[in-house]
Amino acid sequence: MQLKNIKGKTNWIRGGTNTGVYIFEDRTVLLIDTGIGGDRQEKIINILEEQKLKVRYIINTHEHEDHSGGNYQIKEYFKDVKVYSSHKAKIYIENPDIYMDFITGGRRTQKLVDEMGKYIFKEAKVDYIIEPGDELEIKGHIFKIIDCSGHTEGSIGVVTDDGILFLGDLMISRNSLDKFDFLFMCDYESQIRSLDNLRNIDFEYSVLGHSSGIFTKRETLEIANYNYDTLMRLIEFVLNQLEEPRDFDEIIKAFLDHKKLRCNYIAYLEYRNSLNATIAYLLDAGVIKYILDDNILKYVLSDETLIESGSMFCKI
């Protein structure tokens, strides 16, 4: 791991999760996503100490433990550190138990608590709320906050005054899509809207939460299109499944079989979460309906639905 300059005062530390490092004139630092808790944070602290840099601010793009799990260690080490996130992300960052209840779909299990505990060192308080459209000013520099909702409801992106856009997990790289052809998300409609909105944002380069490189705006929009196509294929897949009534477990099994995926307990919950976002979108749009068949909740195409093309339901 090393600190690399992107442009001007904007740097990054590559890793399992990428961390943005904005260095102010007085050698204080804003981190964008700390990453998982544990050894990674000790490495980040060493890298910054070597350069005589002190963290004073953290922005979390969203609540996931691989983006905010290290907040506590950074706050403990550098002391006077202020954390910023959206309101919805703050709820989960400060209350991992609520986040785990959400993932479980009810009361969290000890299995999930144990797994998450590997990545969240200890929950840390979020000091300030920032929302899309805000222009956060720190030491005379402006950080534009953009809407990246979809992956989570409160996901945000950050554009530094060097024109570098940090996207969190709004989208994943082409390499990852070629392997999985799937996006983890909580809100299908927001995901589409956030991807589409990228073309309206002024930036020179982008950094994804998980990728080995940075991207020009043109490359970023190409990746966004690639992600968009994946979402369209997901809608088509679900609609094809629902020509006959199916319960949720049947839909998940069909999906996992189709992708030739063997998943573990946690991954199953996460896949279920994303498929549920797709089902919820189609249900709210009236494209599908639910029925209770002998006390089994099933989904099926609504009577009005015409299945000429999956994309017809996703106009934005």
Ligand SMILES: [Fe+2]
């Ligand atoms: Fe995430």
